Every structure is written in structure tokens, then in C-alpha cells.
Amino acid sequence: xxxxxxxGDAAGMSAxxxxxxxxxxxxxxxLEKSDDVSYSACGMPYNxxxxxxxxxxxxxxxxxxxxxxxxIDLFTGYPVDSIDTKNRIVSGTIRPSGxxxxxxxxxxxxxxxxxxxxxxxxxxNLPGVMALKSLQDGRRIKNHIKTxxxxxxxxxxxxxxxxxxxxxxxxxxIAVEMVKPGPDLxxxxxxxxxxxxxxxxxxxxxxxxxxxKITRIEKTGEDLHVVCQDRTLKAGMVLVAVGIxxxxxxxxxxxxxxxxxxxxxxxxxxxxxxxxxxAAGDCAxxxxxxxxxxxxIPLALRANRAGWAVADNVCxxxxxxxxxxxxxxxxxxxxxxxxxxLSLKESNHYGFEPVSVTIxxxxxxxxxxxxxxxxxxxxxxxxxxxxxxxxxxxREGVAHRINAAAVALHAKMSVASFSQTDLxxxxxxGPVWDPLLTAANQLLKKMS
Amino acid sequence: xxxxxxxGDAAGMSAxxxxxxxxxxxxxxxLEKSDDVSYSACGMPYNxxxxxxxxxxxxxxxxxxxxxxxxIDLFTGYPVDSIDTKNRIVSGTIRPSGxxxxxxxxxxxxxxxxxxxxxxxxxxNLPGVMALKSLQDGRRIKNHIKTxxxxxxxxxxxxxxxxxxxxxxxxxxIAVEMVKPGPDLxxxxxxxxxxxxxxxxxxxxxxxxxxxKITRIEKTGEDLHVVCQDRTLKAGMVLVAVGIxxxxxxxxxxxxxxxxxxxxxxxxxxxxxxxxxxAAGDCAxxxxxxxxxxxxIPLALRANRAGWAVADNVCxxxxxxxxxxxxxxxxxxxxxxxxxxLSLKESNHYGFEPVSVTIxxxxxxxxxxxxxxxxxxxxxxxxxxxxxxxxxxxREGVAHRINAAAVALHAKMSVASFSQTDLxxxxxxGPVWDPLLTAANQLLKKMS
Numbered sequence: 091x092x093x094x095x096x097x098g099d100a101a102g103m104s105a106x107x108x109x110x111x112x113x114x115x116x117x118x119x120x121l122e123k124s125d126d127v128s129y130s131a132c133g134m135p136y137n138x139x140x141x142x143x144x145x146x147x148x149x150x151x152x153x154x155x156x157x158x159x160x161x162i163d164l165f166t167g168y169p170v171d172s173i174d175t176k177n178r179i180v181s182g183t184i185r186p187s188g189x190x191x192x193x194x195x196x197x198x199x200x201x202x203x204x205x206x207x208x209x210x211x212x213x214x215n216l217p218g219v220m221a222l223k224s225l226q227d228g229r230r231i232k233n234h235i236k237t238x239x240x241x242x243x244x245x246x247x248x249x250x251x252x253x254x255x256x257x258x259x260x261x262x263x264i265a266v267e268m269v270k271p272g273p274d275l276x277x278x279x280x281x282x283x284x285x286x287x288x289x290x291x292x293x294x295x296x297x298x299x300x301x302x303k304i305t306r307i308e309k310t311g312e313d314l315h316v317v318c319q320d321r322t323l324k325a326g327m328v329l330v331a332v333g334i335x336x337x338x339x340x341x342x343x344x345x346x347x348x349x350x351x352x353x354x355x356x357x358x359x360x361x362x363x364x365x366x367x368x369a370a371g372d373c374a375x376x377x378x379x380x381x382x383x384x385x386x387i388p389l390a391l392r393a394n395r396a397g398w399a400v401a402d403n404v405c406x407x408x409x410x411x412x413x414x415x416x417x418x419x420x421x422x423x424x425x426x427x428x429x430x431x432l433s434l435k436e437s438n439h440y441g442f443e444p445v446s447v448t449i450x451x452x453x454x455x456x457x458x459x460x461x462x463x464x465x466x467x468x469x470x471x472x473x474x475x476x477x478x479x480x481x482x483x484x485r486e487g488v489a490h491r492i493n494a495a496a497v498a499l500h501a502k503m504s505v506a507s508f509s510q511t512d513l514x515x516x517x518x519x520g521p522v523w524d525p526l527l528t529a530a531n532q533l534l535k536k537m538s
Numbered sequence: 539x540x541x542x543x544x545x546g547d548a549a550g551m552s553a554x555x556x557x558x559x560x561x562x563x564x565x566x567x568x569l570e571k572s573d574d575v576s577y578s579a580c581g582m583p584y585n586x587x588x589x590x591x592x593x594x595x596x597x598x599x600x601x602x603x604x605x606x607x608x609x610i611d612l613f614t615g616y617p618v619d620s621i622d623t624k625n626r627i628v629s630g631t632i633r634p635s636g637x638x639x640x641x642x643x644x645x646x647x648x649x650x651x652x653x654x655x656x657x658x659x660x661x662x663n664l665p666g667v668m669a670l671k672s673l674q675d676g677r678r679i680k681n682h683i684k685t686x687x688x689x690x691x692x693x694x695x696x697x698x699x700x701x702x703x704x705x706x707x708x709x710x711x712i713a714v715e716m717v718k719p720g721p722d723l724x725x726x727x728x729x730x731x732x733x734x735x736x737x738x739x740x741x742x743x744x745x746x747x748x749x750x751k752i753t754r755i756e757k758t759g760e761d762l763h764v765v766c767q768d769r770t771l772k773a774g775m776v777l778v779a780v781g782i783x784x785x786x787x788x789x790x791x792x793x794x795x796x797x798x799x800x801x802x803x804x805x806x807x808x809x810x811x812x813x814x815x816x817a818a819g820d821c822a823x824x825x826x827x828x829x830x831x832x833x834x835i836p837l838a839l840r841a842n843r844a845g846w847a848v849a850d851n852v853c854x855x856x857x858x859x860x861x862x863x864x865x866x867x868x869x870x871x872x873x874x875x876x877x878x879x880l881s882l883k884e885s886n887h888y889g890f891e892p893v894s895v896t897i898x899x900x901x902x903x904x905x906x907x908x909x910x911x912x913x914x915x916x917x918x919x920x921x922x923x924x925x926x927x928x929x930x931x932x933r934e935g936v937a938h939r940i941n942a943a944a945v946a947l948h949a950k951m952s953v954a955s956f957s958q959t960d961l962x963x964x965x966x967x968g969p970v971w972d973p974l975l976t977a978a979n980q981l982l983k984k985m986s
Contacts, residue, residue, distance in 0.1 A: 417962045493959075514940050
């Protein structure tokens with residue numbers, strides 16, 4: 091049995107390792123287009139923040155370990171450019187030699203991940219205009235900061251990669267301006283809570299330009315000029331962080347179905363429209379635990395989990411993955427920002443009858459020193475009583491608190507049941523009524 | 539309608555305030571034996587840790603606010619000593635005047651709380667031998683430390699009050715020795731995890747004497763001598779923290795049924811065996827979410843919640859409370875220790891077929907600086923697949939993480955379902971696979 095995997099990152103290497111563990115006699119072949127496998131992509135902004143750290147610190151396991159001890163046939167510099175699903179053959183051209191390669195498969199996993207969206211505008215291919223997705227991107231950024239002695243950076247986009255990079259670059263002493271065409275920072279969040287994040291960015295000398303559309307990037311001498319409709323921003327570096335697209339073209343070129351967000355459509359077993367082909371990671375879609383419908387939320391945990399599930403299924407264990415809740419957390423300087431489930435806008439979009447509250451409470455008990463403000467936004471469905479989503483912002487106690495709401499979404503709990511859960515209390519860690527419970531109590535009143 | 543409440547702490551004042559909010563025209567009468575109402579009892583160790591803070595900082599709302607703005611008839615210094623359920627009268631003697639009082643009620647709430655267990659041994663009534671439950675206890679302890687210039691304290695018991703007080707006293711520069719007759723620190727926890735707590739106590743110069751039975755306390759000059767079977771410990775102060783008992787004698791004296799741990803037996807509406815009488819807080823029992831059976835776990839959140847539910851029911855809203863999971867967290871110097879649900883021993887006791895794992899992982903992502911070790915203990919039932927309990931120890935990321943497991947217990951989730959929940963990930967806050975998920979994955983393997 092030949093199990094071929096396209097892509098040697100989170101999903102691909104998780105699948106490869108697990109398949110070999112289950113069935114050491116299986117041929118597990120990984121084809122990775124770059125030279126890097128198995129690294130902590132999400133750790134890149136934190137690594138970039140520190141000039142003294144090597145980007146290769148983020149490598150979790152070296153290629154040689156996979157090849158040696160684990161017995162995986164791992165090929166780097168092997169970009170696949172076509173899949174012949176009829177004859178079960180993948181093929182491409184070895185880099186840099188230019189020699190062709192072909193592999194036959196019994197089972198194929200497409201784990202090609204995603205790539206940063208790059209606007210189709212003039213100047214986005216100039217040197218110094220960069221995106222952050224692969225370890226090679228991280229290397230390039232660190233190198234550019236060092237060699238070009240970057241004093242100012244412009245970040246296009248204000249999603250979590252942009253925000254994490256803003257912090258990283260400020261830590262390197264680089265001035266940061268962020269630009270986006272939309273009028274709102276974190277539009278999925280109540281304005282009151284987004285204002286807290288905005289304030290934190292301002293307090294850390296990150297300038298935000300909201301509602302500014304970019305028309306092109308130009309270069310004069312060492313300087314890049316980000317030309318917006320009504321203003322031009324000068325910088326030594328431009329980071330493009332306006333979202334990612336799934337690498338699904340290889341799949342769709344082979345006649346495999348794609349769906350929401352152009353991601354590869356998979357069932358709960360991660361099987362694509364071709365039963366010998368699986369897809370996992372940022373290139374594949376998933377079911378959403380609240381809507382029950384397909385969604386595309388590329389996140390690291392899902393990629394790892396899906397990689398394992400594919401390995402299990404390929405090895406005949408028949409595993410079905412549960413849906414995703416879209417739980418996410420990110421750090422913005424000293425703030426923790428977290429969400430799970432649907433936003434208010436998404437709740438409306440999916441036909442729920444959402445009711446929401448936004449509360450402000452304390453991160454520690456009454457009279458306990460060092461308390462910070464915590465904001466909680468909770469959404470329930472008036473029709474069914476179900477909890478639909480939660481969001482939090484605060485300086486402490488946010489990152490892990492969101493998980494209680496995430497589990498409640500998986501359990502399809504009502505706001506009433508959630509409000510009765512027995513959550514931990516001690517004065518250093520929160521008020522008697524956990525902020526989530528206070529929010530649930532208030533939401534319940536509003537729903538009744 | 540006359541709603542009489544015995545006890546002016548968490549459950550009692552929560553009920554009083556909420557009843558008045560629902561029905562401003564109702565007569566709400568609170569009879570509190572002490573002079574203190576509505577204070578953060580759990581905050582006392584942290585207040586005692588700081589010589590400069592007034593213990594009255596812990597008062598959440600002053601008696602005058604309840605009396606004035608809220609219109610509650612609050613009587614302090616009114617210890618009730620009997621309940622006549624037939625004629626619906628409570629009576630007692632006003633302190634310090636000695637005058638008798640009698641109140642008729644339509645609905646009665648017994649919220650008499652608990653009291654520290656005091657061993658029936660010689661010397662436990664000596665000055666300097668103290669327990670911590672009421673605000674007055676806290677006042678006494680702070681005063682004793684100050685006036686007697688305590689250099690060393692012996693704490694009897696190693697539960698969370700004892701441990702929190704050990705930290706508080708060390709912060710005051712007081713040497714601390716802790717004694718208990720049993721051989722194990724935190725016997726409900728795996729030995730490997732308890733050893734981490736033990737180490738932390740040792741690192742903070744808290745000496746533990748496990749397996750030492752106390753026979754008496756003696757006083758010579760200014761010194762107290764805690765006499766154990768094989769050793770005598772000298773101290774300027776002895777803190778008795780060997781657990782609490784429910785104050786249920788008033789209820790049982792009136793023919794009201796008590797149950798597990800001698801707590802007052804209540805149904806989901808918090809009604810006692812007498813339909814006009816409710817009980818809430820540390821004096822009342824509850825259903826356990828895992829066993830479905832009665833339990834007695836006196837904790838602050840439940841007291842507040844039960845107080846509200848009684849008010850709702852008295853006001854005709856018919857509210858049933860969900861069960862408790864026994865979720866708890868406490869701080870031991872720089873450690874966070876948390877639990878929810880059943881321990882392994884309890885799981886066996888209640889007839890489950892428990893399987894458990896204890897794992898050690900990191901509090902931050904691979905290569906993220908500042909990571910600490912996190913220990914997770916997870917228990918599942920082999921027969922039904924259900925999650926039964928979780929425990930955690932670590933320097934960060936424990937206190938709120940436990941809540942994800944608590945919600946899973948409320949949802950009666952299987953370990954398999956829990957292992958598939960979509961929990962938050964970002965490098966500063968944990969590994970890609972949350973420690974709870976890693977534990978669930980390993981437990982699942984062991985259960986299958």
C-alpha cells in the first residue's frame with residue numbers, strides 16, 4: 091500500500107507520522123515543494139520579534155528524523171503539478187534539478203495548505219514587499235529587516251497575522267503603520283471591544299489607517315511608497331497580510347470538487363469527491379458546529395487533527411471528525427483577544443435570531459489587587475435558546491476562558507444551561523461569577 | 539408576603555437582593571448573627587497576606603446599602619436559635635442586648651453556611667488557636683499576627699484554605715509548618731502532581747508534616763505547643779483548617795431533613811423537606827453532575843447561584859438548578875491547582891470503571907519563550923466512554939483551562955467527543971494541541 095502525501099507541513103507530516111506508527115510496513119511518501127517541513131508557522135511573528143533567535147528554532151522535527159527513525163520517504167523540493175486520479179499518479183518536476191518525478195498512489199492526501207492573498211495591483215512584486223506564510227517567508231523577512239535596516243513598516247491588513255506582526259516589528263524598534271480598505275478594525279467584534287484593541291495598538295505606537303484603499307506600491311531608492319487613494323505611506327518594508335487562499339488548484343485541476351472559499355470539499359472522514367483522495371489542513375473545508383454547514387477556517391489545530399484522522403482512515407480505522415467552532419485566540423501587545431462560534435453578523439447571515447450582550451467585568455475577585463477589565467460578548471439564538479458564539483478581550487484570563495464557551499458550542503448547549511455551569515473560582519483568577527457566566531446571565535434576561 | 543432569610547452572607551444576601559429586585563413590595567427580612575454581611579470570604583487569605591490592607595476592604599456591600607437603597611430589613615446581631623415550622627416562626631435572642639426576637643415567615647431561607655471543624659482535643663480553645671471562616675475570624679487573625687508579633691505558625695490541615703493561608707503567612711514573613719494525620723498531600727490528586735505542589739511549598743519554606751496525628755495543644759508563656767504523637771511543634775499561632783461542617787443543626791432541630799455530610803437536603807428548587815423552607819449555600823447539599831447523586835461541596839459560586847434561585851422560586855418563577863461539578867481552583871504560591879468532577883478514587887467509589895492518564899506538557903507552543911510545565915490528569919469511564927473528571931497543576935494556564943472540562947462534564951460528553959473540541963491556540967498561550975486535548979487523546983487510546 092502506497093500512501094502519498096502532497097505537502098510536508100502540519101497536516102501532511104501529522105498524517106505521515108501517524109500512518110507509519112499505525113502501519114510501519116506501509117510506504118508513506120511525502121512530497122514537499124519547499125525545503126522546510128514540520129515547523130511552527132504560528133510561531134513566526136514571535137520569532138521575528140527577536141533578532142537573536144534563529145528562524146529555524148521553529149522547526150519541530152527535522153527532515154532527517156522523519157526519513158531516518160520514522161521511515162517516511164520524505165522528498166523536499168518536489169512540487170507536484172498534476173494529479174491523475176484515473177491512474178492514481180502524481181507528477182511534477184524536481185527543484186532545482188528540473189528532472190521529472192512520478193509517484194503512484196493507493197491513497198493520496200492533499201495537504202497543500204494556503205497562500206497569502208496578494209492583491210493584483212502594481213508594485214506588489216517589488217523587493218521589500220513580503221507576506222508571511224512559509225518558513226522561507228519568515229527567513230526573508232528577518233533577513234530584510236537586518237540587511238535593509240528597516241526603520242518603518244507598512245502592514246496591509248489588520249487580521250491576526252497583521253496584528254501579531256505589528257507587535258513583532260514594534261519589538262524590533264520598527265515604526266508600524268497598518269492599512270485596510272474597510273472602515274472597521276476586527277469587524278466581527280462589537281465596536282466597544284474593537285475600540286479596546288485599537289487603543290492598545292495606539293498605546294504601542296501602531297498607527298491605523300482604516301478605510302484607505304491601496305492603489306499601488308512604488309519604489310524610490312531604498313523606500314517603498316504605499317499609494318492609497320488619499321495618502322502615500324513611506325516604508326522600508328511592506329507586509330501583505332490581507333488573508334489567505336487555499337491551495338486547491340491542484341485538486342480542482344484533477345477534477346476534485348471544491349466548495350466554500352474555494353477550499354477542497356471533504357466529508358467527515360476527510361475524503362474528497364474522489365474516494366482515493368483525502369484533503370486536510372488549510373486547503374480543505376470543514377463542517378461548522380453551530381451552522382452545521384460547510385465552512386473554511388484555516389487554523390493549526392484542525393490541520394493537525396485532520397492529518398491524524400486521514401492517517402487513521404487510510405489505515406482502515408474509520409474516523410469521522412467533529413465540526414469546527416472556529417475558536418481562535420491572539421495576542422495584541424498586552425491584550426488577549428479570543429473568539430469561538432459565530433459573530434453577530436454571521437448569526438444573522440445563517441438565519442438565526444441572534445440576541446447579544448457585551449459586558450465589562452473584572453479579571454480578579456472583588457478587592458483582589460491587580461485586577462484588569464475583561465470584556466465578554468455572548469450571542470444566543472432567541473428561537474432555540476442555543477449559544478451561538480462568544481468573544482472576549484482583556485489583559486489576562488481570556489485565552490483559556492474562551493474554551494469553556496467552545497465546549498458549550500460543541501455540546502449545542504443552550505444559554506440557560508451554559509449559565510448554570512460550575513466554573514472555577516478563586517480570587518486571583520476571577521470574580522465569583524466567572525465573566526462568561528455573568529454574560530450568560532445577562533443574555534438570558536435579554537432573550538426571555 | 540414575608541420572606542425571612544437566616545444568614546447574611548453569599549447565599550442569604552444574594553437571595554435578599556434578588557427577591558427585592560423582583561418584588562419590591564415583598565417584606566425581605568435577613569437575620570444575621572454576626573455584625574458582618576456580604577463580604578468576600580475567599581479573599582481573606584489574600585487580605586491577611588498584606589499587613590497594610592484593612593480586612594473590611596473585603597466587604598462587597600455595606601449593611602446600610604442593603605437597608606437603605608435596597609429596602610431589605612437587615613438585622614445584624616440576630617442569631618436564630620429555633621424554627622417553628624408549624625407556625626412559621628423563627629426566634630432567638632438579640633446580641634448583645636439579650637432581648638428575644640420572633641419573626642413570622644411565609645417563606646424561609648436557611649443560609650447559615652458552615653463552620654470550621656474543630657477537633658475535640660485539649661487546647662483547641664487556647665488564645666492564638668484560630669480558624670478562618672468569618673470576617674471576624676479574619677480580623678482576629680490579622681490582629682493576633684500584629685499584636686503578638688507572630689514569628690512562626692502551625693497550620694493544621696492541608697486543604698485549600700490551609701494552603702492559601704500558608705502562602706499568606708509566608709508573605710507576612712512568618713515561618714510556616716503544616717501538619718495532617720493522613721500520609722498524602724492532596725490525596726484526591728495523582729502522586730506525581732501532588733509532588734509538584736509539595737515541591738512548591740518546600741521551595742517557599744513551608745515545612746510539611748504528613749502522617750502526624752495531633753494529640754493536644756499546650757501553652758507555655760507566649761508559645762503554643764502543637765503536640766503530635768512523635769513530635770511537638772512550637773508556634774506563636776495555630777490555624778485550624780481541617781475542613782468545615784454545615785451549620786444544619788437549626789434545620790434538623792426543626793425536623794428538616796439532612797443528608798450527605800449532614801448538610802440540609804434540598805431538591806433542584808432548593809426546597810427542603812418542608813415546602814415553605816429553602817436552604818442554600820454551604821449548609822445545603824446539591825446533585826453532582828457526574829454521579830447524579832447528592833453531594834456536599836461548599837463553594838462560593840454555588841452559594842450565590844442558589845441564593846438567586848431561591849429568590850426566583852419564592853417570587854414564583856420556578857427555577858431548577860443544574861448539578862454541581864465541584865470545579866475548584868486555588869493558588870499555591872506560583873502554582874495554579876484546579877479540579878473538576880470526580881477523582882479516580884471517587885470514580886471507583888461511585889461504581890464507574892475509571893481509566894486515567896496523567897500527562898506533562900508545556901504551557902506555550904514549541905520554541906515559544908517562557909513556557910512552563912503543565913500537568914493534566916484526566917479520568918474517563920471505560921463502560922460508557924464518559925469523561926468523569928479532570929485535574930491540572932501548573933504555573934500558568936491552569937485556572938481557566940479547567941472550565942473547558944467542567945462544561946464537558948455538564949454536557950455529559952464522552953472522552954472521544956471532548957478530544958475533538960475546537961480549543962483556542964496561539965503560541966503564547968499553549969501548544970497546538972491544548973494540554974486537555976493531549977490528555978484526552980492519550981486517555982482515549984487507553985480506554986479503547
